[in-house]
Amino acid sequence: MKTNNPELNPSRTSKTPVDLMIQGGTAVTMAPGQQPITDARILIKEDRIIEIGPSAEIPIPQGFPIETVDARDAIIMPGLVNAHAHTAMTLFRGFADDLPLKEWLFERIFPAEANFLSPETVYWGALLGCVEMITSGTTCMADGYFFQDQTVRAVHESGLRGLLAQGIIDFPAPGVPDPKENIRIGRDFLEKWHHFSDRITPGLFCHSAVTCCEKTLRRSQEISREYGTPLQIHLSETSMEVSEILKAHGKRPAQYLDQLGLLDSHLIAAHGVHLDKTELQCFRKKNASIIHVPESNMKLASGIAPLEGITAMGIKTGLGTDGCASNNNLDLFGEMDTAAKLAKVSTGRSDVAKAYQMLKMATLGGAAALGLEKETGSLERGKKADIIVVNLKSPHLCPLFDPVSALVYSADGSDVKDVIVDGVVLMKEGVLCALDQDEIMAKVIEISKKIRL
Amino acid sequence: MKTNNPELNPSRTSKTPVDLMIQGGTAVTMAPGQQPITDARILIKEDRIIEIGPSAEIPIPQGFPIETVDARDAIIMPGLVNAHAHTAMTLFRGFADDLPLKEWLFERIFPAEANFLSPETVYWGALLGCVEMITSGTTCMADGYFFQDQTVRAVHESGLRGLLAQGIIDFPAPGVPDPKENIRIGRDFLEKWHHFSDRITPGLFCHSAVTCCEKTLRRSQEISREYGTPLQIHLSETSMEVSEILKAHGKRPAQYLDQLGLLDSHLIAAHGVHLDKTELQCFRKKNASIIHVPESNMKLASGIAPLEGITAMGIKTGLGTDGCASNNNLDLFGEMDTAAKLAKVSTGRSDVAKAYQMLKMATLGGAAALGLEKETGSLERGKKADIIVVNLKSPHLCPLFDPVSALVYSADGSDVKDVIVDGVVLMKEGVLCALDQDEIMAKVIEISKKIRL
Numbered sequence: 041m042k043t044n045n046p047e048l049n050p051s052r053t054s055k056t057p058v059d060l061m062i063q064g065g066t067a068v069t070m071a072p073g074q075q076p077i078t079d080a081r082i083l084i085k086e087d088r089i090i091e092i093g094p095s096a097e098i099p100i101p102q103g104f105p106i107e108t109v110d111a112r113d114a115i116i117m118p119g120l121v122n123a124h125a126h127t128a129m130t131l132f133r134g135f136a137d138d139l140p141l142k143e144w145l146f147e148r149i150f151p152a153e154a155n156f157l158s159p160e161t162v163y164w165g166a167l168l169g170c171v172e173m174i175t176s177g178t179t180c181m182a183d184g185y186f187f188q189d190q191t192v193r194a195v196h197e198s199g200l201r202g203l204l205a206q207g208i209i210d211f212p213a214p215g216v217p218d219p220k221e222n223i224r225i226g227r228d229f230l231e232k233w234h235h236f237s238d239r240i241t242p243g244l245f246c247h248s249a250v251t252c253c254e255k256t257l258r259r260s261q262e263i264s265r266e267y268g269t270p271l272q273i274h275l276s277e278t279s280m281e282v283s284e285i286l287k288a289h290g291k292r293p294a295q296y297l298d299q300l301g302l303l304d305s306h307l308i309a310a311h312g313v314h315l316d317k318t319e320l321q322c323f324r325k326k327n328a329s330i331i332h333v334p335e336s337n338m339k340l341a342s343g344i345a346p347l348e349g350i351t352a353m354g355i356k357t358g359l360g361t362d363g364c365a366s367n368n369n370l371d372l373f374g375e376m377d378t379a380a381k382l383a384k385v386s387t388g389r390s391d392v393a394k395a396y397q398m399l400k401m402a403t404l405g406g407a408a409a410l411g412l413e414k415e416t417g418s419l420e421r422g423k424k425a426d427i428i429v430v431n432l433k434s435p436h437l438c439p440l441f442d443p444v445s446a447l448v449y450s451a452d453g454s455d456v457k458d459v460i461v462d463g464v465v466l467m468k469e470g471v472l473c474a475l476d477q478d479e480i481m482a483k484v485i486e487i488s489k490k491i492r493l
Numbered sequence: 494m495k496t497n498n499p500e501l502n503p504s505r506t507s508k509t510p511v512d513l514m515i516q517g518g519t520a521v522t523m524a525p526g527q528q529p530i531t532d533a534r535i536l537i538k539e540d541r542i543i544e545i546g547p548s549a550e551i552p553i554p555q556g557f558p559i560e561t562v563d564a565r566d567a568i569i570m571p572g573l574v575n576a577h578a579h580t581a582m583t584l585f586r587g588f589a590d591d592l593p594l595k596e597w598l599f600e601r602i603f604p605a606e607a608n609f610l611s612p613e614t615v616y617w618g619a620l621l622g623c624v625e626m627i628t629s630g631t632t633c634m635a636d637g638y639f640f641q642d643q644t645v646r647a648v649h650e651s652g653l654r655g656l657l658a659q660g661i662i663d664f665p666a667p668g669v670p671d672p673k674e675n676i677r678i679g680r681d682f683l684e685k686w687h688h689f690s691d692r693i694t695p696g697l698f699c700h701s702a703v704t705c706c707e708k709t710l711r712r713s714q715e716i717s718r719e720y721g722t723p724l725q726i727h728l729s730e731t732s733m734e735v736s737e738i739l740k741a742h743g744k745r746p747a748q749y750l751d752q753l754g755l756l757d758s759h760l761i762a763a764h765g766v767h768l769d770k771t772e773l774q775c776f777r778k779k780n781a782s783i784i785h786v787p788e789s790n791m792k793l794a795s796g797i798a799p800l801e802g803i804t805a806m807g808i809k810t811g812l813g814t815d816g817c818a819s820n821n822n823l824d825l826f827g828e829m830d831t832a833a834k835l836a837k838v839s840t841g842r843s844d845v846a847k848a849y850q851m852l853k854m855a856t857l858g859g860a861a862a863l864g865l866e867k868e869t870g871s872l873e874r875g876k877k878a879d880i881i882v883v884n885l886k887s888p889h890l891c892p893l894f895d896p897v898s899a900l901v902y903s904a905d906g907s908d909v910k911d912v913i914v915d916g917v918v919l920m921k922e923g924v925l926c927a928l929d930q931d932e933i934m935a936k937v938i939e940i941s942k943k944i945r946l
Contacts, residue, residue: 130891134898138833138847172888338834339902341843368902369889374827378834380591381791385835390794394591435625436822436906438583438934439941445587449792449821453889454907481891488892 060084060463061100062427065111066443067092069419070118070403076443080116084425087463092419107465109458111429115443117399118418119179119426119461120372121406124272124310124331124360126185127169127194128162131487133364141278141340148493149365153186156491157214163190164483170198171477172370175470176453179426179461180417182308182331182360182410184245184272186214192233192240198475199466201426203410204233205245205272208260210252223259230267239462241410245272249293250284254300261302270411271302275309278342282314294319303328308409310360312350313343320346320353329356329409332401334379336362347383348392351401358406359398371453376402380448395448429458513537513916514553515880518564519896520545522872523571523856529896533569537878540916545872562911562918564882568896570852571871572632572879572914573825574859577725577763577784577813579638580622580647581615584940586817594731594793601946602818606639609944610667616643617936622823623651624930628923629824629906632879632914633870635761635784635813635863637698637725639667645686645693651928652919654879656761656863657686658698658725661713663705676712683720692915694863698725702746703737707753714755723864724755728762731795735767747772756781761862763813765803766796773799773806782809782862785854787832789815800836801845804854811859812851824906829855833901848901882911 060083067080069092081098083091091098136148162185173181180201183191188206195202206229210219226244233242244260246252252260257273264271276282276293289296294315297303305327312330315323323330330350337343350357359379361370376398383393407417416426430447432438434455437446459467466473513536520533522545534551536544544551589601615638626634633654636644641659648655659682663672679697686695697713699705705713710726717724729735729746742749747768750756758780765783768776776783783803790796803810812832814823829851836846860870869879883900885891887908890899912920919926 130888133892133903134894137895137898137902138844140842140844144843168888168891175888335834338838339843341837341841343841344838364903368898371889371905374830374905377827378831381788381831382835382838384794385791385797388794388796389593390597390792391591391593433934435583435621435628435930435934436824438621439586439938441587441941441944442590445590445821449590450586450817452824452827452905452907454905477888481886481888485892488894491894 059106060109060425060460060465061107062109062111062116062429063095065114065116065429067116067419068399068443068447070400071418071420080111082116082419082427084460084463087424089419089421089423089425092421109429109460109465109468111458113432114457115430115432115447116419117428117430117447118403118416119428119459120177120402121358121410121417122173122178122181122360122370122372123308123358123406123409124333124362125169125181125183125370126363127181127183127191128165128185129363129365130168130172131156131161131165131484131491133368135491136365137368141342144340151493152491153214157187159187159190161487162187163194164480164487166191166194167198167475167480168484169364169370170194170200171472171475171480173200174198174459174466174472174475175456176371176373177428177430177456177459178370178372179428179459180407180410180412182272182358186216188229189232192242196237196240199461199464201239201416201461203241203243203270205243207245207247208252208256209247210256223256223263226260227263230263230269234267234269241269242267243269243272248274248277248281249296250281257297257300257302264306270306270308272308272310274311276314276319277311277337279314292316292319294322298322298326306411311337311342311345313337313345315346317349320349320355323355324353327356329358331358331360331409332379333360333362334382335375336366338378338382339366344382344386347379348387351397356405356409357401358409359402372402373447373452373455376448395444398448399444425460425463427460428456430455431457512559513562513878513913513918514560515562515564515569515882516548518567518569518882520569520872521852521896521900523853524871524873533564535569535872535880537913537916540877542872542874542876542878545874560918562882562913562921566885567910568883568885568900569872570881570883570900571856571869572881572912573630573855574811574863574870575626575631575634575813575823575825576761576811576859576862577786577815578622578634578636578823579816580634580636580644581618581638582816582818583621583625584609584614584618584937584944586821588944589818590821594795597793604946605944606667608946610639612640612643614940615640616647617933617940619644619647620651620928620933621937622817623647623653624925624928624933625823626653627651627912627919627925627928628909629826630881630883630909630912631823631825632881632912633860633863633865635725635811639669641682642685645695649690649693652914652917654692654869654914656694656696656723658696660698660700661705661709662700663709676709676716679713680716683716683722687720687722694722695720696722696725701727701730701734702749703734710750710753710755717759723759723761725761725763727764729767729772730764730790732767745769745772747775751775751779759864764790764795764798766790766798768799770802773802773808776808777806780809782811784811784813784862785832786813786815787835788828789819791831791835792819797835797839800832801840804850809858809862810854811862812855825855826900826905826908829901848897851901852897878913878916880913881909883908884910
């Protein structure tokens with residue numbers, strides 16, 4: 041975890057992990073087939089879970105622990121995985137709502153990004169996003185954006201885990217004025233960060249199969265393979281995108297990517313709203329991942345992804361919030377609730393998209409999509425200690441017939457009280473341990489005052 | 494407000510209103526045509542707003558106020574109106590999820606209600622619902638349930654405002670074992686409470702046009718008129734209901750009610766999912782109200798109400814959560830967000846169901862549906878002081894380009910810090926002033942342990 045990279049602010053760097061015990065409460069582990077554990081105890085040595093089970097079955101070793109997290113009247117669960125985010129876009133939260141999609145993108149978001157993104161603004165925007173993620177129970181993210189060194193810096197300093205990808209697009213972009221340089225800049229990014237930290241996986245993010253040409257898509261994939269990292273892309277978000285790809289290439293989006301050789305177990309496609317059955321079969325066959333982003337797809341009127349079909353086929357599926365310009369928050373608890381309800385109403389079946397399935401998509405499912413399921417996404421001995429504790433002492437979580445139902449249908453991010461990532465306590469009893477929330481918010485407010493079009 | 498009704502617990506009765514000042518922050522008043530007021534000041538004398546405007550324009554009278562609510566770094570707004578709730582159903586939160594609708598209703602909810610509702614359980618369930626409403630910013634509700642004296646008791650003691658209606662159904666029901674007695678019990682309820690308190694309007698709630706016969710519907714309406722109170726009903730919630738009414742009466746639900754004379758400005762129809770254009774025109778013509786209940790309709794896969802058509806026609810529209818057995822919380826902030834996003838995705842237009850329109854539906858719109866728009870629903874001189882203060886010092890509400898966007902798309906109920914109803918402070922800086930949350934939750938947990946089928 042150590043670094044002497046001069047770009048990083050040492051005063052924010054997370055402290056060294058200490059031995060830790062989480063005690064009491066019900067553990068919803070998300071380990072396949074495991075029932076909730078009541079009166080649970082979890083022992084953490086450095087960055088890993090070394091014991092988990094009922095308190096009665098797990099003795100406390102002598103001299104252990106140094107620090108205790110009290111989980112009585114609470115649920116202990118894996119930290120949530122936000123599998124599709126543009127974290128620094130907190131800067132544009134509420135800047136452009138209720139507009140037709142084209143006006144929103146071309147007259148508001150793209151110009152705002154062109155005029156107001158800089159290494160400094162991306163850093164503070166990403167740091168605010170990290171604060172929001174920690175305080176609402178997200179411990180791992182898949183992010184794609186520009187000036188991505190700054191998101192690495194913010195995520196590193198925050199203590200979170202992430203697949204952080206440099207954006208690739210065949211147009212002039214923030215930090216990439218000449219699109220001919222986009223692949224070189226992407227490669228430099230991977231080279232710079234790929235040995236930096238086991239909390240941070242650098243990657244590439246192709247903006248879409250419309251805004252990246254064949255060559256860009258192929259080169260991005262080759263370089264991603266070279267560095268052994270997943271490739272992210274927005275895919276089949278709008279019906280217009282599908283039409284354009286059909287018109288240009290005579291194939292639907294998934295088949296087009298498949299033809300280019302992009303569709304494999306390392307591909308992470310966000311949205312997937314308009315994928316048809318044949319395309320889903322391609323995803324299944326090639327073991328590629330789809331990230332469900334329901335709230336953003338609703339707010340931008342992009343459509344309703346066929347979640348039930350996707351999960352029924354056994355396709356790897358994560359859950360994401362998208363950026364704050366189209367959601368407008370990073371609360372994955374709300375996203376699970378919406379995902380379940382939207383799937384039910386859109387299929388006319390109240391028995392699909394069950395609570396456990398939503399929780400899995402937001403934890404182990406997202407981890408698997410990111411290629412991190414051996415390390416995070418569930419509470420199991422030997423895995424990284426990426427853990428959150430959800431306070432049950434709130435009226436909206438009473439009574440408690442089923443902890444999974446409470447997490448998906450009744451809770452929101454504000455119910456999270458403790459957050460641990462890589463064995464380090466990032467929030468305890470609702471108070472951030474390292475980041476200075478007031479300073480970060482003040483800085484973003486200062487930046488936001490200049491954002492005008 | 495005084496009462497010597499022996500059923501009511503005097504120790505919980507709200508304290509006498511005191512003179513009050515709300516100071517600082519941005520007031521989103523919802524008064525028609527008014528822009529947000531920055532650095533606002535509101536003066537409250539007894540139960541009413543006597544001044545509202547920018548601090549600089551409103552001098553503080555000598556000796557005034559007795560109590561101050563600090564709204565710096567916050568938004569001051571009208572309390573939310575939950576226009577369709579079954580408050581005591583907090584008892585069944587998370588008791589039955591992810592089931593086919595018929596199984597949910599006939600094998601879980603109806604049997605649970607038959608076996609476990611009593612005056613005592615309804616009282617505690619309703620009280621927990623009141624706590625949840627207060628802590629998430631709701632100040633007024635429209636409720637319909639059984640053992641309704643107990644909901645009156647709970648709402649009275651909580652300090653909230655409400656249209657509280659005795660349930661009417663042509664089947665044996667909790668507290669109404671003989672359905673032939675349902676009208677008599679309804680009338681007794683109105684007679685008992687109609688002069689009791691200006692915070693509480695007693696009413697009747699016909700369960701549906703399928704579960705109440707023509708005679709029951711007509712009698713309920715006659716008695717409601719006699720007492721000058723609105724009549725609530727579930728209408729066109731499911732397509733099966735529409736088919737049944739069509740089959741039995743040869744008319745669609747709204748036309749059937751219209752034929753019976755029920756469709757007038759006092760009728761409040763919850764759900765309205767499957768109303769067609771002709772039915773909406775009936776609602777418009779007769780000035781009847783529709784309550785939009787999007788999350789419950791999604792969770793039970795009932796369908797998507799035509800919100801855009803309803804509001805475009807100028808039909809009176811409120812927003813409701815439904816009971817906690819089908820939502821599973823009473824957070825109207827989340828409901829506004831979902832309402833907007835669902836309308837956008839279902840119409841394919843991201844520019845419909847704008848944030849301000851959602852906020853209006855959840856405040857002044859709901860108040861108008863309940864016939865209370867002269868008293869509550871907006872912050873205006875002379876109106877009742879039903880006011881909430883939303884804390885902005887949270888990462889998910891930063892930065893702030895537009896307070897209305899922040900309230901609808903970014904906030905949740907946990908951001909509410911102060912709640913005032915009828916000039917009385919019910920929550921201050923996140924702490925309930927009168928109700929004992931721990932005692933109420935403990936009591937509901939005790940009750941819930943007996944709820945098994």
